[in-house]
Amino acid sequence: MFDLTGRVALVTGASRGLGRADALALARAGCDVVVADLLVESDPNLEEVAAASDSVMARVMVTDRVVFTERTAKQIREMGRRAEAVQLDVTDFQVVREAVDRIVENFGHLDILVNNAGAHDHVAQIMDQSPDLWERDLRVNLTGAYNCSQAVWPHMRAQSFGRLIFMSSITGVAGGFGQASSSTTSAGILGLMRSLALEGARHGITSNAVVAGIIATESFRTTPPEMVDRMVLRTAMRAPGQPEDVAAAVCYLASTEAAYVTGVQLPVAGGIDLFTF
Ligand SMILES: NC(=O)c1ccc[n+]([C@@H]2O[C@H](COP(=O)([O-])OP(=O)(O)OC[C@H]3O[C@@H](n4cnc5c(N)ncnc54)[C@H](O)[C@@H]3O)[C@@H](O)[C@H]2O)c1
Known part of the structure; x- marks a missing residue:
């Protein structure tokens, strides 16, 4: 699709879902890839790590063995690229920088x-939102992206080339019923993305975001089916997107062809952001 031969990519949250699809697509396009996640399948303390993250999703994924960090790296090596699985908590700046x-x-x-x-498993209306999970979501979704961007920045600046790609959500643009923390962090990501687009422009660093609609990842398992149905009905294409739809947009934004594209929020949303009736 796009030729990314010789590039090196770091994908966070790549044990499954969109991150895993991004890592595989970048590798298919020629990249060497570091597959990073809080969860790594060979970790003997995996269950404790999942429990400490206070995430329903993480617990379900560990119980169901839906953790593919090392296997994704292996799959990429089998394509002839270099790849490494890294256990990384994006909320810890020191760990990220090292x-x-x-x-x-x-x-x-x-x-x-x-x-x-x-x-993004904190789904509750405002009076039932948990202050602890609100803080967790700010920490993981916003501070995590900030930490990683700051850690890579000096390297990208020194080589006068960089591609920062953020994951946002339609809830960051339109709001989300029962999704205060998730939509707030998705909106915040767009501010961070645009600020870094301005700061990076003179240094060959572009900064863009994919604004995903509903995409059929493993995390659908924890979404109530009636909620999925309602979201699909609001989508002009009347179907969820696939992780590969997002990965294709990521490869484009990472490419040389996208050199003059920065500060953009690119919807990959099947028209959920359009007025449908
Ligand atoms: N799937 C969708 O419909 C959708 C829609 C809009 C936006 N998004 C966004 O796209 C991203 C990926 O979505 P997904 O459906 O694949 O989600 P997911 O929950 O399946 O994957 C998120 C990954 O992040 C990892 N992670 C969580 N906390 C971490 C931490 N502190 N450090 C490092 N890794 C951590 C998890 O282990 C997991 O592998 C998310 O940021 C999500 O908000 C998804």
């Missing part, structure tokens, strides 16, 4: 960051 420095040392450079790690 990981990024190690990646640059091992791979020689780091060109693409896909800020995909996220927690």
Whole structure:
């Protein structure tokens, strides 16, 4: 699709879902990829890590063994690319900075960051939103993306090339019923993305966001089916998107062809953002 041969990408939250699809698509396009996630299948403390993240999703995924961080890296190596699985908590800046420095040392450079790690299982109307989960969502979804962007920045600036790609959601633009923390962080991501687009423009660093509608990832398992049905009915295309639809947009934004595209929020949403009736 796009030729990314020779580029090195770091994808966060890549144990499954959109992050995993992004990592595989970037590798198919020629990238070497670091597949990073809080959850790594060989971790003997996996269940404790999932429990500590206070995420329903993480617990379900660990119980159901839907953690593919190392297997994704292996799959990428089988394509003939370099790949590494890294256990990384994006909320810890020190850990992120050390990981990024190690990646640059091992791979020689780091060109693409896909800020995909996220927690979005906190679904409750305002009076039932939990202050602890609100804080967790700010920490993972916003501070996590900020931490990773700041850690890669000096490397991208020094080489006068970088691609920052953020994951946002339609709820960040339109709001989401019962999704105060998720929609607020999705909106915040767009502000961070645009600010870094301005700061990076003179240094060869572009910064863009994919605004996803409803995409059929594993996280659908924890979404009540009637909620999925309602969202599908609001989508002009009357169907959820596939992770590959998002991954194709990520590859474009990472490409040389997108060199003059920055500060953009690109909907991959099947028209859920359009007026439908
Ligand atoms: N699937 C959708 O319909 C949809 C729609 C809009 C936006 N998004 C956004 O896209 C991203 C991925 O979506 P998904 O459906 O694949 O979600 P997902 O929950 O399946 O994947 C998120 C990944 O992030 C990881 N993660 C969580 N906390 C972390 C931390 N502190 N450090 C590192 N990794 C951590 C999880 O382990 C998981 O692998 C999320 O940011 C989500 O908000 C998804």
